[in-house]
Amino acid sequence: MITNDALTGEALFKHVQVLADDIGPRPAGHPQEEQARHYVRGQLERIGITDVETIPFDTIDTWGYGLISSVGVGLIGNLIGNRIIGGGLALLGLREHFATLTAQDNLLNPLFPKRKGGTVIAKIAPKGDVKHKIVLIGHVDSNKHRKSFVPQGKKLLLPASTAMTAGLSINLWALLTGKQSLRRVAGGLLGFALWRLIQDERDDYIDGANDNASAVACVLGLGEYFAQHPLAHTEIWLAFTGSEEVGLKGLHALLDRYEDDLRDAWWIDFEMVGAGDIGYVTRHSSLNYLTAYHPHEEMVAIAQKVAEKHPEWGIKGTPMTILEETLPLRQKGMRAMCVVGIGEDGWLVNWHQHDDHSDNIRPESLQKAAHFVLAMCQEIDNM
Ligand SMILES: [Zn+2]
Structure with a gap:
């Protein structure tokens, strides 16, 4: 050496x-x-x-802006519920989710404090x-x-993130097709994801x-x-x-x-x-x-x-x-x-x-x- x-x-x-x-x-x-x-x-x-x-x-100053806003926008779309506005927000949420995961620019980026x-x-x-x-x-x-990276929990990082992708995708599908039972499932998944993402920002x-x-x-x-x-x-x-x-x-x-x-x-x-x-x-x-x-x-x-x-x-x-x-x-x-x-x-x-x-x-x-x-x-x- x-x-x-x-x-x-x-x-x-x-x-x-x-x-x-x-x-x-x-x-x-x-x-x-x-x-x-x-x-x-x-x-x-x-x-x-x-x-x-x-x-x-x-x-x-934290990746939470991209992750939380993508799920938040999807959830608002879910609550609005109609195909045009709700579906549009659901699509935006899915787009922002992938942008965050692949380190591309968020469309909502201008709204985040700099x-x-x-x-x-x-x-x-x-x-x-x-x-x-x-x-x-x-x-x-x-x-x-x-908290999502603690030794006991880190093996769930990828499954949890992929479940979030599934939640945002089901949300979009439910709003476009008007399937109300599916919409409730997506709403539950996204609500849970939002709660977890906010917990993850608190330390x-x-x-x-x-x-x-x-x-x-x-x-x-x-x-x-x-x-x-x-x-x-x-x-x-x-x-x-x-x-x-x-x-x-x-x-x-x-x-x-x-x-x-x-x-x-x-x-x-x-x-x-x-x-x-x-x-x-x-x-x-x-x-x-x-x-x-x-x-x-x-x-x-x-x-x-x-x-x-x-x-x-x-x-x-x-x-x-x-x-x-x-x-x-x-x-x-x-x-x-x-x-x-x-x-x-x-x-x-x-x-x-x-x-x-x-x-x-x-x-x-x-x-x-x-x-x-x-x-x-x-x-x-x-x-
Ligand atoms: Zn590093």
Whole structure:
């Protein structure tokens, strides 16, 4: 293993402590998220990276706006009951539900209260001419503690979300056909879903040491490494995205500005690499049975090759229950994949739970993730 100071577990863990302990919870668009960006920019300056910019955008501060409004609109349609207005609202509810699940824009988005979000981008030039571009992604914001993600209940996440899809679909069908018994069933399902979604919003934001200060730490560490040891022909982009937890808004802002420049780039997203075994995701479940997605096969092949070269790291490819920033990239056919920490139960460790604080971070996981991605970058540079 390369012993570079910036990529030791201890050095990476220090970034996690600043973000998760000193700054603490970083809700999308709140001052603490901006403090985290301020820390990132300060570190980039210290490292000597000068090609840095912050892309601003408007953001909501919880995913609940999209989920609750979609069910709420469907339920209002159900109560109105007629085919034109009720059916129209039921259709809107179903449309908004899928938009939220796949991180697309909500039509109702203009109605939600907004805050100022941002994504910090930094670029590191190679020694020679640019043949490849690699974008390393880590999101800065943190989510809430979610009752739906508790260890005893998280296995119901996908069934419950898919039941919500069924409820909204039955609702639309009942209103269009005028079947009153079906309408009552849909109304009951949507009422229950609405109650559950509101309960899920009532807890505080979490420190997000694993989700996703661990990723920011790795991207900073790799930035420091590449600033000292530029690759031969690969330009490295560091993307510290905001508002990931509320619909991947920080990555969308990056794509809005740089999609053309980065069409042929290689994208590696870090998610929760501060605990558990390190691996790469071969199938992303998302949070619904109908919206799974896959990483790009060329990325998976490189990850597999690097893992085989370094059996001592014990890195494996695995399907995961996860929704992250690879999604909009794959929707556009881009070369993206995600590196994760895998818990003993096969799930992300302390996902959206109060236990996601720095005491539960393992520096050796951070170090392994950073070195794995470093080896992948070198592999790409040699192609
Ligand atoms: Zn995350």
